[in-house]
Amino acid sequence: MTGRGTVEEWQPVCRIAELEMDRGVTALVHGQAIAIFRTADDVVYALGNHDPFARHAIGGISKGIVGRRGETPFVASPAHRHAFDLRTGRCLDDLHVAVPAYDVKVVEGVVLIGHRKSHAA
Template sequence: MTPRSPSREEWQPVCKIADLEVERGVAALVHGQSVAIFRAADDAVYALGNHDPFAKASMIARGIVGVRQGVPFVASPAHKHAFDLRTGRCLEDAHVAVPAYAVKVIDGVVLVGHRKAAAA
């Protein structure tokens, strides 16, 4: 069975890219899940699950965005664990990750799609 790509209905419009502050996160309800949306300095947009598995609270969107050895990340405001914005994997503990979601921008609108497969 081949994985199917998201249909038009599976891409949920969230906001305009112009509404996102650079290197700041916002939380949004996407497909029934709390998702943290980030706009990087290069205008790349990322979406991660908003629940911090270490703090056991929904706060990833309030984290600090940065780059470590070429890896864009967000550091949770509670315990400062860094999560790769591309994959959701914790940079300090490879056994821990938050969900990462497919994102695209069309005509200035940020759309969030399916949850990406877990990083290997």
């Protein structure tokens, strides 16, 4: 049971300097397509790259527009413009819908993606 260490739990994906502000990129992390965003305040977020409102996977959430609603950073899906909270993955327009959100940390300039966050009510 002790075979899994923190190195395996955190997957390096890129250097933070490679991420454009308020733009998304996609990476394969823990076998899942993950959308990664760096906001203007230099915070990095990671969400599942599937738009639950799109019938076809056209670009995914990583191609969406990043913005803010008050204090909430969000990405608007490219197909239907539904806004998803970058911190939690919850849809701001339909509270019954969410995409997975993942833990993120930056160590020595490298973006590391961890496991899926559990949604707190």
